[in-house]
Amino acid sequence: MSFINVKKKLVQVKIVYYGPGRGGKTTNLEYIHKKFRERIKTEMVAIKTHGDRTLFFDFLPFDIGKIKGYDIKIQMYTVPGQVKYNATRRLVLRGVDGIVFVADSMKVRQEKNILSLRNLQENLAAYQKDIFKIPLVLQYNKRDLSEQGIPLLPVETMERQLNSKLRVPSFEASALVGTNVANTMKKIILMVMDSLQKELK
Ligand SMILES: Nc1nc2c(ncn2[C@@H]2O[C@H](COP(=O)(O)OP(=O)(O)OP(=O)(O)O)[C@@H](O)[C@H]2O)c(=O)[nH]1
Numbered sequence: 001m002s003f004i005n006v007k008k009k010l011v012q013v014k015i016v017y018y019g020p021g022r023g024g025k026t027t028n029l030e031y032i033h034k035k036f037r038e039r040i041k042t043e044m045v046a047i048k049t050h051g052d053r054t055l056f057f058d059f060l061p062f063d064i065g066k067i068k069g070y071d072i073k074i075q076m077y078t079v080p081g082q083v084k085y086n087a088t089r090r091l092v093l094r095g096v097d098g099i100v101f102v103a104d105s106m107k108v109r110q111e112k113n114i115l116s117l118r119n120l121q122e123n124l125a126a127y128q129k130d131i132f133k134i135p136l137v138l139q140y141n142k143r144d145l146s147e148q149g150i151p152l153l154p155v156e157t158m159e160r161q162l163n164s165k166l167r168v169p170s171f172e173a174s175a176l177v178g179t180n181v182a183n184t185m186k187k188i189i190l191m192v193m194d195s196l197q198k199e200l201k
């Protein structure tokens, strides 16, 4: 549930980038931070371990202007993808309004994607949230690697493995190059705003 302050006419929305370790969640936020610098007044907060892996979360605030007279502030978070950090992952999901699941297109990562999506479902359930009901977008990341001859999963395979039951919007992307990073973000924001419309009467 978004945080709505009727007196201040302010809505605060929480979007979480979820997915397996090394999938490209942090890279998504870094690209957004670079691309939309003028809308982002604060610095991105990132706490990393040695190998640049997320230890707690990355945080990026994003203003999208007004809807129905309400200032809309979006807070974007990533989770640490490594299996061992599940307690942190679950904590970051607290109060989430929308999720981008960043899947790794590399063939060697297919099992990790499936396990991570299952883990998302379980962690949402801990907050009585249903993965089939919450605004959710899938991103098939690292598509650029095909040019380097690295074996990637065909998009149809990823759709079948990850999205055959969910049937949510999905994007082929490269967080490194920036392909479809903004479109992924816009889609999840739109979906969250759609579900908010009903609350903002
Ligand atoms: N070629 C390519 N590399 C990418 C892409 N996205 C991310 N990477 C690389 O993959 C590695 C991991 O990316 P991160 O963004 O740190 O992954 P993460 O999902 O935040 O990982 P954790 O914080 O450990 O959960 C980095 O070396 C990135 O540069 C992409 O689209 N294409």
Ligand SMILES: [Mg+2]
Pocket: 025, 026, 027, 052, 053, 054, 058, 078, 079, 080, 081
């Ligand atoms: Mg990270």
